[in-house]
Amino acid sequence: MSLELLGGRILAPWFGSSIYVWGSIITVFMLSLSVGYFIGGRLSLRTPSLAKFGCLFLVAAVILVPIVYLAEPVMVWVFERIEDPRYGSLAASLALFVAPTVVLGTISPYSVRLLVRHKEESGKVAGTLYFVSTLGSALGTLATSFYFVLWFEMNTIVAVLGGILLLLGALGVVCRRLDRHA
Amino acid sequence: MHNAPAVAIVILLVGAVASGPVAADQQVLLREQSLYHTILVVAEPTRRCLKFSVRDGTRNQSCVDPHDPKRMVFGYTRMMMAALLVVPEPQTVLVAGLGGGTLPTALAALLPDVRIDVVEIDPAVVKVARTYFDFQDSERVRVHVQDARVFVKRALQQGRQYDLVILDAYSGDYIPEHLMTGEFLEETRKLLTPDGAVAANTFATSQLYDYESETYRLVFGQFFNLRVRTSNNRVIVATNGPLPSRETLRANSRAWRPALGAYDVPITSYPRRMSTKVDWDHTKRALTDQYSPANLLKGSR
Numbered sequence: 001m002s003l004e005l006l007g008g009r010i011l012a013p014w015f016g017s018s019i020y021v022w023g024s025i026i027t028v029f030m031l032s033l034s035v036g037y038f039i040g041g042r043l044s045l046r047t048p049s050l051a052k053f054g055c056l057f058l059v060a061a062v063i064l065v066p067i068v069y070l071a072e073p074v075m076v077w078v079f080e081r082i083e084d085p086r087y088g089s090l091a092a093s094l095a096l097f098v099a100p101t102v103v104l105g106t107i108s109p110y111s112v113r114l115l116v117r118h119k120e121e122s123g124k125v126a127g128t129l130y131f132v133s134t135l136g137s138a139l140g141t142l143a144t145s146f147y148f149v150l151w152f153e154m155n156t157i158v159a160v161l162g163g164i165l166l167l168l169g170a171l172g173v174v175c176r177r178l179d180r181h182a
Numbered sequence: 183m184h185n186a187p188a189v190a191i192v193i194l195l196v197g198a199v200a201s202g203p204v205a206a207d208q209q210v211l212l213r214e215q216s217l218y219h220t221i222l223v224v225a226e227p228t229r230r231c232l233k234f235s236v237r238d239g240t241r242n243q244s245c246v247d248p249h250d251p252k253r254m255v256f257g258y259t260r261m262m263m264a265a266l267l268v269v270p271e272p273q274t275v276l277v278a279g280l281g282g283g284t285l286p287t288a289l290a291a292l293l294p295d296v297r298i299d300v301v302e303i304d305p306a307v308v309k310v311a312r313t314y315f316d317f318q319d320s321e322r323v324r325v326h327v328q329d330a331r332v333f334v335k336r337a338l339q340q341g342r343q344y345d346l347v348i349l350d351a352y353s354g355d356y357i358p359e360h361l362m363t364g365e366f367l368e369e370t371r372k373l374l375t376p377d378g379a380v381a382a383n384t385f386a387t388s389q390l391y392d393y394e395s396e397t398y399r400l401v402f403g404q405f406f407n408l409r410v411r412t413s414n415n416r417v418i419v420a421t422n423g424p425l426p427s428r429e430t431l432r433a434n435s436r437a438w439r440p441a442l443g444a445y446d447v448p449i450t451s452y453p454r455r456m457s458t459k460v461d462w463d464h465t466k467r468a469l470t471d472q473y474s475p476a477n478l479l480k481g482s483r
Contacts, residue, residue, distance in 0.1 A: 012360035013471045016329025018303060019217050080339075085332050150479075153472035 002140035002161060003064070004029050006154055007097055010067070014075040015089035024086070028093040029101055036105015043106060044113035053110055054172020060103040061165035067096055068155045108133055211314065216306030219353075223314045229255055232282045232310060234353055243353060244282030246315055252288070252444045258383050258415035259284050260447040264408050265346055265381035267434045267452060268419050268426055272296060272345035276337075276373070278330035278361070279351030280307055283317030290323050292441055298323045299344075301333040303351075303358075331360050334369050343375045349382035359474040362394060366471075367401040374422040386416035390479040395462040397469045406456040419456065428453060 007025045008017065015021050043052075074095050082088040108129060115125045148157050211230070212223040219234035231245040245255040254260045262285055266272075273295060277286050280302035290298055300319075302308050305327045311317035319325045326333055330351055347370050351361055360366060362384075370380055380402075384394060386409055398405050398420055405420035426434075431453035442449045469476060 009360075009471075009474075013331060013363070013365060014335065016303070016332045017358055017360055018329050079335065083336075085329065146478075149473075150475040153470075155472060 001137040002144040002148075002157070003097070003100070005141060005144050006157060007093065009149070009154055010071050010096070011075070011089050011092055014079050015085045015092065018085065020086045021089045024089040024093045025097070027090070028097050032098045032101035033105040036102040036107075037109055039102065040106030040109035044110045048110065048113050049176060050114065051173050051176035053107075053114055054169045054174075054176065056103060056106055056110060057165045057169030057172060059169075060100055060107075061162045061169060063103060064100040064165065065159060065162040067100070068158050071096060212310065214306055214310070216304050218304045219307075221304075221306055221310055223310060230314065232307075232315065244284055244315065246282060246284070251316065252291075253446045254284060254288070257410055257413040258417065260445070261408050261410065261413070261415070261417040261452070262348065262350065262381055262383055263288070263438075263442060263445070263447045263449060264406070264417055264452045264456060265348065265379060265419055266292075266438055267431045267449070267456070268379045268381075268406070268421060269346045269377065270434045270437065272378075274344045274375075275299070275346045275348065276301070276334075276344045277348045277350065278333075279349070279353075280311055280317070280325065281350065282315035283311040284315075285348060285350060286323055287317055288445060290320075296322065299333075300325045301328055301330045303327070303329050330358075331366060331369075334366070334373060338369060338372055342373065343378070344373050345375050345378045347373060347378070347380040349380060349384075352382075352384055357390075357476045357480060359469075359476045360471065362397070362476045363469045363471050363474045364397050364401055367397065371401060371422055376423055377421075379419055379421045382418045382420075383415055384418060385414065385480060387414050388480045389466075389482050390476055391416075392462040392464075392466040393469055393479055394476075395460075396464055396466050399460070399464070400468045404458050406458060407461070408452060408456050410455065425458065431456065 004025060007029075008022060011021050011025065015024075040056075043056075075092050078088050078092045078095070082091055111129055112122070112126050115129070116122045144157065152160075207227055209225045210222060211225055212221070214221045222233040224231050224233060226245075228249075229245045229247045231242045233242055242256070244259075247253050247255060254263075272289075272293065275286075275289055275293075275296055275298045277289075277298060277300045280286070280300050283300075286298050286300050289296060300323065302325060308325055308327060312319075330349075349361070349370070351358060367380075374380065382398075385391060395407070395418075398418055402420035402422075404425055405418055406425065408417040408419065432450075435450045435453050438449050467473065
């Protein structure tokens with residue numbers, strides 16, 4: 001959600017802040033998350049492990065950070081080719097946000113697979129996960145829009161988000177190693 | 183009875199909408215929910231006003247006096263005419279933010295050869311300006327329903343230039359933050375002819391004053407700051423080239439005085455009020471596309 005909010009700011013200098021710019025961003029995030037959920041579910045079928053789970057975070061981090069450097073040239077490219085800012089903002093959102101959001105979307109279903117031990121508790125586990133992830137989204141939205149944009153530059157916030165993902169991913173991989181050695 | 187709280191909420195909501203900001207001697211001519219605002223057109227005893235949003239303390243965006251339609255009702259609208267002291271005979275003008283159309287209408291009447299492009303994001307505002315505020319678009323005055331930032335970028339791409347750019351897109355309730363950054367001002371500056379100028383109607387209070395002033399200084403260097411004691415607004419006039427001398431301002435104000443009389447603009451008092459003094463905290467950082475929390479800054483003293 002933090003990224004989604006920043007997405008609006010990233011696009012504004014080129015496509016404005018009209019209602020359709022938000023429409024583009026929300027559409028692209030929803031679409032990407034749905035694809036991510038689907039893929040995450042499939043991935044969880046193939047010998048799931050904490051290490052692979054950690055890798056999802058690492059991949060998300062690696063795809064997220066180039067937004068900082070690619071945003072400008074991508075938007076210039078789109079701006080020069082698509083006159084209508086509705087389709088311009090849609091094309092730019094697709095180019096910039098699909099990859100990281102799809103990967104982030106795979107995390108939820110994969111977590112369900114790792115956390116569920118018995119099928120009786122699967123509803124409870126899924127419920128807890130929805131609770132945690134949506135609560136996180138809410139807090140991310142609040143913190144970003146109320147404070148982060150007042151304290152930091154946009155690129156800094158994106159880089160920190162990437163850094164957190166990197167840390168979590170590394171944690172997953174390391175825990176797995178320790179587990180194995182124990 | 184388990185519905186009682188819901189019913190209470192509905193009653194509260196209806197009550198809030200019904201009471202609104204409109205006093206007893208005011209008559210609502212139009213209430214329209216547009217994509218961006220709730221638009222109200224209100225007839226008061228001596229004037230007709232365009233307002234956005236419905237909460238208490240709603241600010242007037244634009245007002246006209248039906249018995250004296252030329253008279254500029256608001257101080258900041260009059261102050262915007264100070265742009266004519268710096269660019270006395272603009273041939274091409276870009277106005278960002280239509281409102282009731284007071285400024286483009288006045289400029290079209292005052293300058294027989296001018297061509298004006300108006301950019302307004304909200305199609306409903308354009309409709310209201312035409313219907314209730316006698317705004318007329320023509321060959322000379324063209325309205326583009328678009329985000330101003332996008333319009334400016336396209337205009338640059340097409341190599342268009344303007345003698346005067348008027349930024350009047352900051353309503354009291356919400357500032358489009360991508361229209362207050364150094365990058366936007368830089369793009370606007372590139373749109374100007376060598377002797378061109380930009381005039382912006384912005385805020386004189388809150389922390390935003392420091393940040394915004396610093397942003398203009400970085401892009402334009404020295405600029406004119408026009409403030410009057412009675413207004414929370416200030417008008418910035420910044421030029422592409424060097425600023426004109428105080429004597430030039432005075433000469434232009436004398437030339438414009440007769441024509442501006444009907445608009446109630448005290449134009450000859452503006453030269454001495456147009457200050458180049460750095461009266462803000464210049465250690466504040468400039469606003470950029472990376473950092474532009476204008477609305478948050480406006481909320482803090």
